[in-house]
Amino acid sequence: MISHKILKRFLLYRICLNKFQRLGFTKVFSYNLGEEAGVTAEQVRKDFSCFGIKGSKRGGYEIEYLLQEINNIFRQNGERYVIIVGMGNIGQALANYQGFRENKIITVAGFDLDPSKYTRKNVIPVYHPDKIEEIIREYGVKAAIIAVPEAAGQEVCDKLVSSGILAILNFSPMILHVPEHVTVNYVNLRNELESLFYYT
Amino acid sequence: MISHKILKRFLLYRICLNKFQRLGFTKVFSYNLGEEAGVTAEQVRKDFSCFGIKGSKRGGYEIEYLLQEINNIFRQNGERYVIIVGMGNIGQALANYQGFRENKIITVAGFDLDPSKYTRKNVIPVYHPDKIEEIIREYGVKAAIIAVPEAAGQEVCDKLVSSGILAILNFSPMILHVPEHVTVNYVNLRNELESLFYYT
Ligand SMILES: NC(=O)c1ccc[n+]([C@@H]2O[C@H](COP(=O)([O-])OP(=O)(O)OC[C@H]3O[C@@H](n4cnc5c(N)ncnc54)[C@H](O)[C@@H]3O)[C@@H](O)[C@H]2O)c1
Numbered sequence: 001m002i003s004h005k006i007l008k009r010f011l012l013y014r015i016c017l018n019k020f021q022r023l024g025f026t027k028v029f030s031y032n033l034g035e036e037a038g039v040t041a042e043q044v045r046k047d048f049s050c051f052g053i054k055g056s057k058r059g060g061y062e063i064e065y066l067l068q069e070i071n072n073i074f075r076q077n078g079e080r081y082v083i084i085v086g087m088g089n090i091g092q093a094l095a096n097y098q099g100f101r102e103n104k105i106i107t108v109a110g111f112d113l114d115p116s117k118y119t120r121k122n123v124i125p126v127y128h129p130d131k132i133e134e135i136i137r138e139y140g141v142k143a144a145i146i147a148v149p150e151a152a153g154q155e156v157c158d159k160l161v162s163s164g165i166l167a168i169l170n171f172s173p174m175i176l177h178v179p180e181h182v183t184v185n186y187v188n189l190r191n192e193l194e195s196l197f198y199y200t
Numbered sequence: 201m202i203s204h205k206i207l208k209r210f211l212l213y214r215i216c217l218n219k220f221q222r223l224g225f226t227k228v229f230s231y232n233l234g235e236e237a238g239v240t241a242e243q244v245r246k247d248f249s250c251f252g253i254k255g256s257k258r259g260g261y262e263i264e265y266l267l268q269e270i271n272n273i274f275r276q277n278g279e280r281y282v283i284i285v286g287m288g289n290i291g292q293a294l295a296n297y298q299g300f301r302e303n304k305i306i307t308v309a310g311f312d313l314d315p316s317k318y319t320r321k322n323v324i325p326v327y328h329p330d331k332i333e334e335i336i337r338e339y340g341v342k343a344a345i346i347a348v349p350e351a352a353g354q355e356v357c358d359k360l361v362s363s364g365i366l367a368i369l370n371f372s373p374m375i376l377h378v379p380e381h382v383t384v385n386y387v388n389l390r391n392e393l394e395s396l397f398y399y400t
């Protein structure tokens with residue numbers, strides 16, 4: 001099982017490799033990549049071995065090959081669809097963000113119980129939650145964002161899982177119960193802010 | 201040095217203790233708290249010893265005492281002020297969130313270069329960044345949120361640090377360079393969403 005920490009390191013490696021490529025390099029050694037990413041050369045090689053990524057015969061790694069391998073890890077070679085359930089403060093902030101599209105992540109639709117959210121003003125179409133299953137099937141969506149109040153979190157989660165969602169990013173401050181084959185990542189903004197005050 | 205992981209566990213302990221108190225309990229043992237929080241009883245005792253939190257003579261811990269100790273860790277006994285720099289998608293989502301106030305975290309002001317953000321519509325007053333130092337001094341603010349584009353991140357950070365900020369929550373996707381006495385927590389929403397696709 002690959003941990004969340006390793007995946008985050010690969011996303012960091014990709015940023016570093018893109019930077020090296022912009023500077024005109026075509027090859028990189030584990031110690032240069034490690035130095036740029038702030039980890040040891042050993043850690044880089046260990047991470048690469050988790051995904052069967054090998055160096056070239058004459059030593060070092062081709063940058064283009066590494067970038068392709070990392071894209072495979074994050075399914076970047078096709079369209080990556082996501083839906084957002086809950087189009088309040090957080091849902092709208094995520095829907096309005098253009099950076100996801102640059103990364104080939106397409107937010108196909110939002111869902112909300114409140115009809116005032118179904119306006120033309122939104123960047124993405126917003127529907128009633130009854131259409132969740134239909135949209136997931138139509139686009140083959142596998143990932144979803146939950147940005148509803150705590151009380152509605154588990155019920156929304158159950159509907160997503162039964163419609164075939166495999167990975168969820170949850171902003172509501174509660175633990176979601178899901179079957180083995182489904183992964184939940186949490187962003188708890190209250191705790192992120194709260195823990196700051198320990199340092200003041 | 202107390203790690204971010206330990207602080208997050210204390211925030212989780214507080215949620216569990218509040219729940220026990222609502223159910224009418226006045227005392228708790230490390231194994232009940234551990235079970236509710238999903239950690240071992242040993243881990244609970246180890247965490248408590250980091251802050252010199254002791255059990256009562258007859259065994260177990262008074263819930264009221266524990267809650268007070270945790271409030272001290274997060275400076276909850278006074279007003280906790282924070283400012284937000286960058287009042288775009290993220291800044292506004294955070295400013296509009298009422299949950300922080302329930303937790304005695306007061307967002308005193310927002311700052312943005314764009315004059316269209318200085319409208320009455322906002323929940324909090326929004327000023328030009330030139331007023332950052334004045335507001336920090338007036339309220340004795342020690343914590344700040346950075347929600348500006350990557351290009352402006354370091355410059356905003358430098359201004360906050362020179363005005364006396366000790367802890368920063370950074371949403372822009374870059375590493376901020378700060379002196380030893382300043383702490384930066386990161387929320388990288390792109391990586392949070394990106395890593396989901398590994399599981400699809
Ligand atoms: N905004 C923040 O800065 C912030 C900070 C900390 C935590 N959170 C958490 O993130 C979540 C979202 O916060 P927010 O500020 O965007 O809340 P919000 O109240 O602005 O938005 C929630 C939206 O969910 C919709 N909704 C409610 N039940 C629903 C259901 N069953 N199906 C579909 N939609 C439903 C509501 O109509 C509303 O539009 C909450 O759980 C909150 O506790 C937010």
Ligand SMILES: NC(=O)c1ccc[n+]([C@@H]2O[C@H](COP(=O)([O-])OP(=O)(O)OC[C@H]3O[C@@H](n4cnc5c(N)ncnc54)[C@H](O)[C@@H]3O)[C@@H](O)[C@H]2O)c1
Nearest residue numbers: 094097286288289290312313314347348349352371372389
């Ligand atoms: N919205 C999201 O879902 C999301 C996702 C991933 C990453 N991020 C990151 O979070 C940060 C904020 O994102 P956003 O969507 O809110 O961006 P945004 O463009 O909506 O808002 C940025 C705001 O910062 C202001 N600003 C620019 N330079 C400034 C300066 N020097 N001083 C004060 N204000 C300044 C702009 O006027 C604007 O209002 C960005 O770094 C972005 O890359 C956001």
